[in-house]
Amino acid sequence: MNQKRINKVLEKMEERGIDYLLVTDPVSIDYLLDYVNHPGERMYVMVLSSKGNHQLFFNNLFYVGEELGMPITWFDDTDNGPALLADYLKDAKVIGVDKNMPARFLIPVQDRVNAKYVLGSLCVDEVRMQKDDKEKALMFKASEMNDTAMAEVKRLLATDKTEIEMDEALLAYYKSLGASGHSFSPIMGYGANGANPHHSCDDSRLKPGDSIIVDMGCIYKGYCSDMTRTFFYKEVSQKQKEVYNLVLKANEAAEAAIKPGMKLSEIDAVARNIITEAGYGKEFNHRLGHFIGKDVHEFGDVSSVSDIIAKPGMIFSIEPGVYLQGDFGVRIEDLVMVTEDGCKVLNSYPKELTVIE
Structure with missing residues (x-):
């Protein structure tokens, strides 16, 4: 007890x-x-x-x-x-x-x-909502595992696996790292599938020019990780570059704005305003983030209607996205922990635009 x-x-x-x-x-x-x-x-x-x-x-x-x-x-x-x-x-x-x-x-x-x-x-x-020191350590470890697994996913994406095969390979890799399994069913959204924010893995295979949304997380000693990166396969169009850089700008601006005492609705606004001003407001059709811990989605969110005040020890996601139906999607997600003077990002996997050859 x-x-x-x-x-x-x-x-x-x-x-x-x-x-x-x-x-x-x-x-x-x-x-x-x-x-x-x-x-x-x-x-x-x-x-x-x-x-x-x-x-x-x-x-x-x-x-x-x-x-x-x-x-x-x-x-x-x-x-x-x-x-x-x-x-x-x-x-x-x-x-x-x-x-x-x-x-x-x-x-x-x-x-x-x-x-x-x-x-x-x-x-x-x-x-x-406010994690103690033991919980923080476990969540940082779970995110470290997720960083390692994302690198393996990037390698495997070049091997012509279907979305479902990627899901299966990821689960085996998580277990090899010491995780107990997925913290949620991962999303491997190839091409137009990535325009569905909650796409379920199917038997799609990659085609040159596809964007690839990879949203994944593992469980380590009862605590969850969650991270999203978007890659491109073989080639990337100018429009894809523009959308990617826009989402990255929104992600980094929101993370830079986080500090104790700030309403979470204000953090949502930082990212949403950047995307809306670029003309993609309707295509960013979900909240900016959710709390996470023993459950991958815990009580509390980072949204336009959230009155929750940021406090040290809170851990939640920052995950702006743009989804162009029938074409492609881009989402970039980190977990962040509110500190005494800002926030610390739990993930270290790179966020620069990456084309898988």
Whole structure:
């Protein structure tokens, strides 16, 4: 159990007047408990109490071979888990509910406990947004692995592999580096496929003049990396050069602007204004970035509507892009960590325009 993190969550609960918080996201429970579990369809709840009488609700199938530092209420598949949870919450006034709590467990509790129910996820999410020293070290290591793997991807792109074959080769290479696997399904967008920001790998092969969007990441000891680079195959047109250099300018300008106290919407505006002024505003059709940590997409984003204030220890992506449907796309993405006076880029893989021969 990570008492320091739990204490920070309790402070957030106090600020919001929450006396019980139901944490059901397995990743958040792992973050607070240092215990990994995949509950499937079964009820799995960590209850944090403002009074300090925390409780875990575990199905008997979840063998715990270690002391978790918190009392456990065990139940099996024939027990009424929500009723047991409701009995524990019978004196609750305000219950914070995890954004991921299944309705089939929550509604029976609401039927039994007359309390005010509020979305309580921010109590954990806001703590997860600022990484501690251990997390920072793991995320820098994961990004270092990603840098190494990107170099291997560049080499493999010259070997006439399909997008799917590149995906498979990348996974094997990640594992050879000591990563546990992909942090998300990688994007290998050849040519016009790269104009779809979330293209799924298919059996396309490269043709001279194709742009290649490579968006990839791995997991190292439970923490994710994420990076995008855009290459060109055999040749590059003048238009492709212009778009590439525009996206690179937006990426670097946004990273240079980051500092504590700045609204993340202002960071988004730095990159978006550069691309819009060049006439490609509609073709930059997604937010500038997302938070990352134990999940590849965590709570919080860098967008035009984000009121989040940059604070030291926050790690998020900066990934402007331009997507010309039916033609090509360009995206350049780094992970950055907010520091006391600016930011530090986690990735070191080069960003200059590269043509694969």
